[in-house]
Amino acid sequence: MHLSPWRGLLVAIIALLIPLAIVLASLEYGSAEAELRFSQGPEVPTLDPQKMQDVSGGRLAGALFEGLLVFDPATSQPRPGVAERWEISPDGLVYTFGLRKTARWSDGSPVTASDFLYSWCRALDVRTASPYNYMLHPIKGSKQYAKATEGLEGKTARQIAERLSEARKGLGILVVSPTELRVTLKQPTRSFLDLVTFQTYLPVKRECVERMVDGRPAEDPAWTHPGKIISNGPYLLEVWKLKWKMRLVRNPFYWNRDKVKIGVIEVYPIEDANTAYIQYEQGLLDFITTVPPLAAEKLFKQQKQGRRDDFYCDEQFGTYYYRFNCTKRPFDDLRVRKALALALDKQELVDKVGRLNQRVAKAFVPPHIGWYKGPRGLDRDPELARRLLAEAGYPGGEGFPEVSLLYNTSESHKNMAELAQEQWKRELGINVKLTNLEWKVYLQKVTNLDYQIARAGWIGDYLDPNTFLDMFVTDGGNNNTGWSNAEYDRLIKEAAGQGDTARQAEIFRRAETILVEQELPILPVYVYKTSSLIRPWVKGFHPNPINRIMFNDLWIERPGDRR
């Protein structure tokens, strides 16, 4: 085949135009300015409140939807949302919520108690596969309702409807009227009002989520997309381009729209924390919640010296800890676990690796709950550690079997593990190997109890000791240590049903004492800190231990603004 010069030129021009056209097609044109440009790290997996598992998703869901009650970051307490008032019966079992008549969905229709019944049933429904369905288990009849939703494959729409309405009779959620919802609990639950602010309890509109497929209602997996999504919160979802940007605009149907100061927010999902930080410093972003560790250290110093006023480094309601596999040698021996716990120099770990002035953790539940004071925990005591190790049959570390410390791939986990390894060698004379595995493989090993020591972290979803302590009941889904203690199980069960705050705190304290002073299936290391950068002219931001951000509480005040 021979190309004449003219044909060749034509081919070349076409060959250049096609790529040019593709390039131009991929760009974006004429997008208006945003008032607040925000980044909280990677793209969220979903915006469906009943399906989400992550804090990032929860923040966005809190902007798009509003629950009965709303978490107030300034006080860390619930405040009125769709519900304008509520009553609790004297026995603490019945909660009656009065919904405000001005609450609207973004299609203009009123938000009613039935919407909450639908959404909460949806959270319990097995077919939704909600990872947080257990948040609704304090409600009477919730587990039975969930059971009734199993095995509905192949049934007709009528059979399903019949089975579900039958199951609802025993469920403690009652629509008294469109503006009154009555919830009955299994037992008095201290933090039920906190739970109600959680993302799983947010309302979604049935007509928006469901559509007819072959004559039966089925969920539309794309209902959260802009143009389809109907929401009742302070913001609407105008744009969502996966991994590119999300645009939230003030919702004109929101009952409290006059108090929503920031009109347009753009959320940029940025995978690399360094990129987000550079964009912030360049002025392309106004608020980021992911600051890379090395930068955080530098910013921390600058903030302390008063050279900047936009860096926040606050404690999180979470603990970094190590798990022991209590089913196998040597950690089936309590003395060995205690020896390693007493020998670890947590302050050195925090000073040399953490470097953000983190608080050393001697107990498991972080100290952010007002009404709960945990046990003191064990102080560092290398002498006692060495004695215990000798008692257990390994004097000076002699004869100690080869054990490995497992952690998931990350620079900071590696540094932490290396220092811990060195400390245990120094104080106890034992050799601990290090094993670094990719996240999913690491999770699988931990779940299968295929480790000796494993690094772990736990962040509480709401301010209650139970989110930490009920992990370690016998065969608990998140236990993963093989540890079992009948007294601990009994105490946790007893605490759950306790109505009286002081009594409940006391029972939790006794349980946590077993966990962190007597038995030690885990070794708490430090309390997590999160860092954020936020422009000084963005006001109303209240850092709080569970990291919620309410965008409708923020406002912009630049110097020179006329008030």
Next chain:
Amino acid sequence: MTRFVINRLLWFVPTLLAIYTVSFALMQAAPGKPFQTEKNISPEVRKQLEHEYYLDRSWPAAYLLTLRDLVTLRGQQSMYYRDWNTIRDILGPSFIVSLALGLLALAISIVVGLLVGIFSALRRYSAMDHVVTGLTLLGISLPSFVIASLLLMVCGFWLAILPAGGWGSWRQLILPSLALAAFPAAYIARLTRNSMLDVLPTDYIRAAYCKGLSGRRVIFVHGLKNAFLPVLSYIGPAAAGIFTGSFVVEKIFSIPGVGFHFVTSATNRDHPLILACVMLYATLLLVMNLLVDIGYAALDPRIRYD
């Protein structure tokens, strides 16, 4: 020629099927389950999720069902990004972005590589030539994430002349395409230099000069046409490298492209997305290689495929 092309196109089908089968098998064999997170989910929930994604069927059934979803372009919902369909919502838009970025990088690398290579061949052993050789050595030695991070730090942070990542405006195109083009451009420059040095002393070039043709015509039309062949055979692997290597650049510059999904779908054990990405890349590479082979025949009249 047409017979050749049709023959190659027909071979696409068994090749892609083989790639699909191997990928499917590897995915089943990989340790780590898709719906595993630090907070364990209840067994009923896991069962429900596994049912939605064909994980509770027998291997042959899952194999065929997933194949059907891919071939009809119906796609499944991503296991990780549960609101989005793998093919329509995730790969469609992100492929356009990656294609744009990749083609731009390829174009830059070809143009720059050729010009630099020709220039240094003509001025062989001059100071300029040595500088160019040194730079190209740097270009092929430095990994793309080093170049990308350097560009980001220097142009984005210190000098702040270009945006530090993101996508949407033409200014945001510059740094990532430079980062991706660096290696291929350097390689093409070296290839071009060598092949030009082989071509320039030949008889037909001397004859062209004697005939009185202008220097530019001799070099760019007669010389380059022959010297271009090694470069052309490199374009296939170069395209492969650019499109698959874009993961690092996309992560650093925060670009919503496919390269990112290609890698993170594996770490997330997102089965539908993994398979869709693999099949996309496989098809893309097969097409690129076919285009390269057609280009060969077009350029060199000595090459006949039948």
